[in-house]
Amino acid sequence: MMCALGAAVCFGTATVLQAMAARTASDDGGGGGDAALLLRALRQWRYMAGLALDGVGFLLQIAALRSVPIYAVGAALAASLAVTAVVAARLLHVRLNGREWSAVGVVCAGLAMLGLASGAEGDRSAPGWLKYAMVAAAAGVLLLGGVGGRLRGRTRALLLGLGAGCGFGVVEVAVRLIDSLRPGDLLTNPATYALVLGGGAAFMLLTSALQRGSVTTATAGLVIGETIGPAAVGVIWLGDRTREGLTWLAALGFAVAVAGALLLARFGEAPAEEPTGA
Structure with missing residues (x-):
């Protein structure tokens, strides 16, 4: 669980850094679709720093998936939304109100139960x-991204974030389905x-989702x-x-953690100010 929570901190911080890079890349113009946006974002140091944090988070996620159930890791990663909101408050100047801080507490309570x-x-x-089926699901993520990219506003960010989440979900399951790391077996x-x-599609969709709108809206779908x-x-x-006799507590903790994350996204809609500095 400590590895899963460490991954959540890495992913949550990376999301804000990538959001800043995606918005800068969008302001640079140049047109193109999601792939073109991703290429422009890759030239931003914040995006590269976010990728480095994603790499560390991914290693921690693998360690967690090898030790605890997927549902526990998934709920822990939902805490990345709380991290995203707190970091966004600092770097993107998004104000968190009392309900949002309460939602952070709800997420933490759910994770403790879990x-x-x-x-x-x-x-x-x-x-x-x-x-x-996981290969087919990963291909479906790309199709979902194509549909979401044609939308506008919060719906676009939410659907693209959902697609990115499904892509990362494919990664979670795929890690458990790889039982040998020998090159031939891989x-x-x-x-x-x-x-x-699934991972590549998820990164591309998340970058596109973060181009516009609230960071927390995109992460809610995630x-x-x-x-x-x-x-x-x-x-x-x-x-x-x-654990024996604690199925009810796990179910409650999972529901509370995810509900708290979604509640945080629901109230995290204050428009972000443009970050200062290069």
């Missing part, structure tokens, strides 16, 4: 078709390609996509369980 109730990761063998495992495609679906896969097909 940490107490979580058991070890499931040891059930995944069905053979699940790896191919190249023949469909889960490897699902991880690469939270939904990367928590609910992967948690269900872990419980139904991978054997994730809770």
Whole structure:
């Protein structure tokens, strides 16, 4: 759980840095679609710093997924929205009101309950078709991004964030489906390609989502996509369980953590001021 929470801090901070870079890249003009925006953002030092934090967070996420159930890791990563809001308040000059700070507390309470109730990761063998389903899901993320890119305003940011969350959710499940790190095994495992495609699509969609609108709105979709679906896969097909007699506490903690994250997104709609400095 400490690895999962460390990943949440890295991802939450990275989101704000990438949002600043995406907005600067958008102001630079040049047209183009999501891929062109991503290429311009890559020239911003803030985006590269965010990618470095994402890399550290990903390693911590893998360590967590190898030790605790997917639902626990997913809910912990939902706390990245609280980190995003706090960091955005400092760097993007977004003001958090009392309800938002209360939502941060709700997220923390849910994570505490989840940490107490979580058991070890499931040891059930995944069905053979699940790896191919993850590849199909990753391709679906790209299609969702194509639809979301045609929208405007908060709906655009929310849908693209949801697509990014689904992409990261594919990564969470794919990590559990990779049982050998030998190069030959990696190249023949469909889960490897699902991880690469899902992760790449998620980064591209999240960058596009952060181009306009509230950072927390985009991250709200991210939270939904990367928590609910992967948690269900872990419980139904991978054997994730809770400690004896604490299933109710895990379910309550998961619901409270995710609800708190979404509540924070609902009230995090104050327009961000332009950051000062280069």
